[in-house]
Amino acid sequence: MNIKRMISLILSVTALLCFVSCSGEPAATEPATDDTATAATEEPTTTEEETTEEVTTEEITTEAPETKPEIVYAGLESGIVRDGTPRKYFCLCFDDATQQDLKIIEMCKKYNYYDVTFFISTGLYGVDWTAGVGVPHVRFTKKEVQSGIYDGFDLASHTLNHLPLDQYESNPKKVKSELETDAKNIYKLTGIYPVVMAWPGGDPNVTRGLMKIAYEQTSIRLARGTTSTHKFDLPKELLWLQPTAEISEATLFNDFQRFLDAECTEDMLFFCWGHGYELDIYNSYDRLEKFIKMIAEAEGIERVTVSEFYQLFKDEIPSYIEDTAE
């Protein structure tokens, strides 16, 4: 009944819908803030006509700008301008947000290397998969993550509960919730809305149907797979981006050296991924530190987070290509 309450309800619902229904439109290309701003000024005007004028007008002009959510999308701060100069882009990312990430973060900080992405499942805080994995696999608790472990790094989505999503393809609502709820939780945590993710379970659990759901019903615009290409080509489709290499592969250093030595006549990408717990499986902490040092000190490459890579190439590489073959 209360007009003020009605208006703020309309504004909150409008803001919420903006998060949820960015179907098809690259969320980061068209920030929901703008849509919300328009809606915020238009919606109440209608209400105004139906109710008593004076109070409503006052509230729109004074309250609307304050309630407008300032959504900041991830990856917009790379400082790199695509000016036609071919460059070698390098991404490094780690899945699962387990406690080994502390060591990785320590190494990265030691070499002042912050362009690293960590993929987290915010529905699994504190969960211990050690028994199944065979080495410590304990995810950070919510409190630990809130304490700022990942501050300065790129925090992105690994979906809410790390489910084998191929089993849920016939339930788009569930898939959407797994992706979008995790993204929203990360936004609440960091104040930055993620637009990239890593598919949980990797390639065996990815389907084109899932990509379509992600594209049409969520704000996620890039999702990493798990098959190493050992190549430096740019991806063709961002919602199933295949990496160049995995941190525990024997060929890692060789691949990286080839990347450094390669002539750069067009944009190139070295996309590297891994898990913190692998460091315990292979006792490879020293090896990873050596690699991180090499990346941090390398000349002639652009170190970017996965979110930054997306923002730099979002206008050139499609997130999803509709399969027209019957």
Ligand SMILES: [Zn+2]
């Ligand atoms: Zn994972």
